[in-house]
Amino acid sequence: MDTKLKIGKYEFNSRFILGSGKFNIELIKSAIFEAEAEIITMAIRRANTSKDNILDFVPDNIKILPNTSGARNAQEALRIARLARELSGADMIKIEVIKDSKYLFPDNHETIKAVELLKQDGFIPMAYMYPDLSAARDMVSAGADAIMPLAAPIGTNKGLLTKDFIKILIDEIDVPIIVDAGLGRPSEAAYVMEMGADAVMANTAIATASDIKLMAKAFKLAIEAGRMAYISKLGKISEYAVASSPLTGFLD
Amino acid sequence: MIEIDKYYPDMEIIDSDIENLILNTIKDCDFDKYTNEDIDTALKKEYLDIEDFKALISPMGLMRLEDLAKCAKEKRERYFGKNVYFFTPLYISNYCENNCIYCGFNCKNNINRMKLDFEEIEKELIEIQKSGLEEILILTGESKKMSDVEYICNSIRIAKKYFKNIGVEIYPLNTDEYKLLHQAGADYVTVFQETYDKDVYEKKHQGGRKRIYPYRLNSQERAILGGLRGVAFGALLGLCDYRKDTLATASHIYYLQKKYPQIEYSVSIPRLRPTVADKTINPNDIDEKKLLQIMCAYRIFLPYINMTISTRESAVFRNNAVQIAATKISSGVSTGIGKHDETNTHKGDEQFEIADNRTTDEIYKTLKELNMQPVMNDYIYV
Structure with missing residues (x-):
C-alpha cells in the first residue's frame, strides 16, 4: 500500500504535477481528468491578467502551486511569492530563480537564499534546481520542503540527462524529490519514479503532443507504474555473471 | 574620427566592445556562397552560431523557405x-x-x-484599456526639448495605473536617465538602429542627436545598466542591404545576450512604409517571402527572443507570422497623436501608414480560431 506524497503540511494522492508554462484549456482539463493531477503550477506573471487567466480554468479542488518565474534573484523571488499569496492565498511556492534567458537554467546559489527568505516569511518552499548535492543539502537546511531537480534543460523533451545526479539526490535528501523539466516521454517518467523519485512534473511533453488527452493519461499510468515498481522493490540486476560455483565455496 | 562617431558632451560613453563585435561580423559578407548543405547543417543544430544564421538569411535560405518555416514553428512552440x-x-x-x-x-x-498633456494621455490610456489590453508601448518623436525625461516619466506613472507592462520607445538616454524610466515603472526599452551600415547611416541621418551612431547603438546596453528588464531592437529594412542589417541586428542581440544573459530580448522587423511626406517609399524591395525568411532565421538562431510583427504588414501575413515565428502583435493601432479618444480635437499626424487596422477584439478572435492563445500580460514588475 502506497503512502501519500507529503509536501510540508499538505498530502496528495497523485504524484503527477502539471506544469503550465505552455497552457491552454485543453491541457488543463486533460491533466485534471485524464492524468488526475492534484497540483498545477502557475506562473504568477501569467496570472497577472484579467483576460484568459489560468486561475479561471482551474477547479477549486486542485491545488495551485505558484512559481516565481521571472525572478532573477532571491529578493525578486520573495516579492513574487508575496504577490502570489495575495492573489491566490497559496503558501506552497515553487521557487524559480533564473538568470539566463537562453537556456533558462536555475541559479542554485540565489535559490538557496530564496528558500531561506521564503521559509522565514511562512511559505512552504519547493526549490527548482540544477541537481547538485551540496546545493540541495543547503536548500534543505534553509528550509526547502521539496527539491525539484531538472532532468534536462526546460522545454527540451530531452529526457533524463541528469539521471545519475538525481539518483544521488534521491538517496541522500530526506524531503520529497520531484523531477521537473525536460522529461519527454512517459517511459522516462516511469524510470525516475522507479528510481525512487517522489513525483514528476511535466508540461511541454504533454502540451506539444498531438493528442493531449491521451498523452496526459499515458503520463499518469507511467508514473503509477514506476511508483509501484519502486514500492515492490526491483529484483537486483547484476552487472556481472553469477558464478555457479561460488568463489568462496572452498571455505565450507 | 568621423563625424557620426563624435559624441555630444552630455552623451555618456560606456566601456563596451559590442559595436566592434557587430561591425566585424558584417564585414565582407558573401551571402551567395551558402549551399544547401549549409542550410541543412543550420537546421539540424540545436544552438546555432552566427555563420549558420548567415546561411539562413542567404539566397539559398530563401529557396528553402518551407524548411525554415517548419523549423521556426517547432522552436516557437518549444519556447x-x-x-x-x-x-x-x-x-x-x-x-x-x-x-x-x-x-x-x-x-x-x-x-x-x-504633444499630449497629461490629462489627454490619461484619456487615451483609458480608451485603450477598454479594449482589454494590458501592455502599452509609449512612443515619442525624438525631441528632448519638447518631450523631456520628466514628461516621459510622468506619462509612465500614469500608464502604470492602467497597464501591467510598459515599454518605452523614445530617443536614446544615458544610464542614469534609463534608471529614472525604470523607477517610474517602465519595463523595457526599444531603440531601432535603423541601419548598422555606417556609410548609409551617415547619409540617412543628416542632423540631430540621432546622427551619432555609436551613442544610439549602445542605447540597449545603457538601458540594461540602468536596470530595465528587457530591450528591443530593429533595423528598418529597405534603408540598406537588408541581409547585412538583419545580420547586424541578430549579432547585436547575440553578443549582448552573452554579456547580459538575464535580460529579455526582443526584435522587430519593420519594412519602410510610405509617410505623409513621401508617398513614393516602397517596401517591396523586401517582399513578404524575404520578410518571412528573416523572421524564421531569427527564430531558429535566437529561439528565446520575443518577436513583434508590425501593423505595417497585412492582416493575412500577421495571422500567419505569429503561428510560425513572431510572438508579439500590436492591435488597435494608430501611429498618430491623440487618436484613441474620439472627443479629442487636438491631434497630430502619423509616423507611417499602417496596413492592419483591426481592433484588439478582432485579432483576439481570429487568433483563437487559429488555435493560438492570446496573452494580454505575462509579466510582473519587480
Whole structure:
C-alpha cells in the first residue's frame, strides 16, 4: 500500500504535477481528468491578467502551486511569492530563480537564499534546481520542503540527462524529490519514479503532443507504474555473471 | 574620427566592445556562397552560431523557405507554446529634432506637430484599456526639448495605473536617465538602429542627436545598466542591404545576450512604409517571402527572443507570422497623436501608414480560431 506524497503540511494522492508554462484549456482539463493531477503550477506573471487567466480554468479542488518565474534573484523571488499569496492565498511556492534567458537554467546559489527568505516569511518552499548535492543539502537546511531537480534543460523533451545526479539526490535528501523539466516521454517518467523519485512534473511533453488527452493519461499510468515498481522493490540486476560455483565455496 | 562617431558632451560613453563585435561580423559578407548543405547543417543544430544564421538569411535560405518555416514553428512552440502577446503603441508626441530622410516625423517635414498633456494621455490610456489590453508601448518623436525625461516619466506613472507592462520607445538616454524610466515603472526599452551600415547611416541621418551612431547603438546596453528588464531592437529594412542589417541586428542581440544573459530580448522587423511626406517609399524591395525568411532565421538562431510583427504588414501575413515565428502583435493601432479618444480635437499626424487596422477584439478572435492563445500580460514588475 502506497503512502501519500507529503509536501510540508499538505498530502496528495497523485504524484503527477502539471506544469503550465505552455497552457491552454485543453491541457488543463486533460491533466485534471485524464492524468488526475492534484497540483498545477502557475506562473504568477501569467496570472497577472484579467483576460484568459489560468486561475479561471482551474477547479477549486486542485491545488495551485505558484512559481516565481521571472525572478532573477532571491529578493525578486520573495516579492513574487508575496504577490502570489495575495492573489491566490497559496503558501506552497515553487521557487524559480533564473538568470539566463537562453537556456533558462536555475541559479542554485540565489535559490538557496530564496528558500531561506521564503521559509522565514511562512511559505512552504519547493526549490527548482540544477541537481547538485551540496546545493540541495543547503536548500534543505534553509528550509526547502521539496527539491525539484531538472532532468534536462526546460522545454527540451530531452529526457533524463541528469539521471545519475538525481539518483544521488534521491538517496541522500530526506524531503520529497520531484523531477521537473525536460522529461519527454512517459517511459522516462516511469524510470525516475522507479528510481525512487517522489513525483514528476511535466508540461511541454504533454502540451506539444498531438493528442493531449491521451498523452496526459499515458503520463499518469507511467508514473503509477514506476511508483509501484519502486514500492515492490526491483529484483537486483547484476552487472556481472553469477558464478555457479561460488568463489568462496572452498571455505565450507 | 568621423563625424557620426563624435559624441555630444552630455552623451555618456560606456566601456563596451559590442559595436566592434557587430561591425566585424558584417564585414565582407558573401551571402551567395551558402549551399544547401549549409542550410541543412543550420537546421539540424540545436544552438546555432552566427555563420549558420548567415546561411539562413542567404539566397539559398530563401529557396528553402518551407524548411525554415517548419523549423521556426517547432522552436516557437518549444519556447512560447501557442502564446501570442498583445500590446499597442501610444504616441504621445511627434516633435522631432532629427533629420532622417525616410521618416514621417522628420523635423523638416511640414506635418501637424503636437504633444499630449497629461490629462489627454490619461484619456487615451483609458480608451485603450477598454479594449482589454494590458501592455502599452509609449512612443515619442525624438525631441528632448519638447518631450523631456520628466514628461516621459510622468506619462509612465500614469500608464502604470492602467497597464501591467510598459515599454518605452523614445530617443536614446544615458544610464542614469534609463534608471529614472525604470523607477517610474517602465519595463523595457526599444531603440531601432535603423541601419548598422555606417556609410548609409551617415547619409540617412543628416542632423540631430540621432546622427551619432555609436551613442544610439549602445542605447540597449545603457538601458540594461540602468536596470530595465528587457530591450528591443530593429533595423528598418529597405534603408540598406537588408541581409547585412538583419545580420547586424541578430549579432547585436547575440553578443549582448552573452554579456547580459538575464535580460529579455526582443526584435522587430519593420519594412519602410510610405509617410505623409513621401508617398513614393516602397517596401517591396523586401517582399513578404524575404520578410518571412528573416523572421524564421531569427527564430531558429535566437529561439528565446520575443518577436513583434508590425501593423505595417497585412492582416493575412500577421495571422500567419505569429503561428510560425513572431510572438508579439500590436492591435488597435494608430501611429498618430491623440487618436484613441474620439472627443479629442487636438491631434497630430502619423509616423507611417499602417496596413492592419483591426481592433484588439478582432485579432483576439481570429487568433483563437487559429488555435493560438492570446496573452494580454505575462509579466510582473519587480
